[in-house]
Amino acid sequence: EPEVTQTPSHQVTQMGQEVILRCVPISNHLYFYWYRQILGQKVEFLVSFYNNEISEKSEIFDDQFSVERPDGSNFTLKIRSTKLEDSAMYFCASSESSNQPQHFGDGTRLSIL
Amino acid sequence: AQSVSQHNHHVILSEAASLELGCNYSYGGTVNLFWYVQYPGQHLQLLLKYFSGDPLVKGIKGFEAEFIKSKFSFNLRKPSVQWSDTAEYFCAVSGHMNNNAGNMLTFGGGTRLMVKP
Numbered sequence: 001e002p003e004v005t006q007t008p009s010h011q012v013t014q015m016g017q018e019v020i021l022r023c024v025p026i027s028n029h030l031y032f033y034w035y036r037q038i039l040g041q042k043v044e045f046l047v048s049f050y051n052n053e054i055s056e057k058s059e060i061f062d063d064q065f066s067v068e069r070p071d072g073s074n075f076t077l078k079i080r081s082t083k084l085e086d087s088a089m090y091f092c093a094s095s096e097s098s099n100q101p102q103h104f105g106d107g108t109r110l111s112i113l
Numbered sequence: 114a115q116s117v118s119q120h121n122h123h124v125i126l127s128e129a130a131s132l133e134l135g136c137n138y139s140y141g142g143t144v145n146l147f148w149y150v151q152y153p154g155q156h157l158q159l160l161l162k163y164f165s166g167d168p169l170v171k172g173i174k175g176f177e178a179e180f181i182k183s184k185f186s187f188n189l190r191k192p193s194v195q196w197s198d199t200a201e202y203f204c205a206v207s208g209h210m211n212n213n214a215g216n217m218l219t220f221g222g223g224t225r226l227m228v229k230p
Binding site: 003033042048091093098099 | 145147149155156157158159162164203205216217218219220221222223
């Protein structure tokens, strides 16, 4: 069964540094998402992406965040200047259409020191 | 704004016991409802979904859930759990969209289920 893959599995970064989290969605999927889960809290929606543009974003997704689909397969989340509170598990997901279930990757654990 | 609440944070059962995990949601429109499961060390996997039609939906591994619109609930059930059902279970809701916008999921806080052999 096709899967969403995320790299790296764990990223440790100094506060203030830029970090890029990478995702390869399922190949025939058209909708892409990022979620995060701070330790002990709920999984929270960050952003959705369709047709090469952001279709929806949450309050969390402020100017320090950006997403990009640089080629036909990758979908990246960039955090420009990381803060301690950005430490979380970041999940990528994709779906065939807006009303189809989302398939999740294993997540990237981001630790900001 | 939509929200999802799961009443049980931790559940411990013995094998063969019956399971019911509660999920209530708040949303001002037509909803899609989901249960996801996360086994230790693995990614979120879809257990079952409700979009429309029969409010009793059956998923993988013997799980089922019932959508009760009047109660804004979508409880997950399994008649007889196994040790391999030990995992964290997440209820989620999205709006039923008819456009090309992405469809964000709102998750509940999760329920950790431990099944004792």
